[in-house]
Amino acid sequence: MVTEEALAHARVIWEYSQVGQEPRAADVIVALGTNDLRVAEFAADLYLRGFGARLICTGGMAHLGDLLSTGWDKTEAEMFADVALARGVPRDRILLEARSSNTSENLRFTRELVDQQNLHPATALIAAKPFVQRRVLATLPVTWPEIRATIVSEKMTLDEYFTDELQPE
16 A cells, blocks of 8 residues: 555656646657557547657567566557557558667667658657656657657646556555
């Protein structure tokens, strides 16, 4: 059981982890893989609202054997693509990066993918969990320095983030 004191400290870290950017139209939308499919829903909605011409779903078979194990038999990228398709994103507008297992790899392998696809985006709208925004901000200059990126998440409090699958513990 998580104490109220621990949650109070976690709320401070939660707020600090977010960079407060608003969605901006970009050449590509990058959905950073995770065990939380709400990121895929949010990224698909950004695409459907016209914020990008392509949706890149990232993530391999992460979290295997740990407390965050998804139990999925597909990569995070494939699961994200399934969510995007179900929400109405056309299949030909979705690219998959299914090798990454952390934020740095999400960005580095996405950069390699767009180069291979000869896309050369100048801007990216990166959809992530709220508490990894600052990590993305710190990782981008190292992994993809030439991209101008906006980092966004669905707006929610720490308490709203918790679900039956993603509990405070």
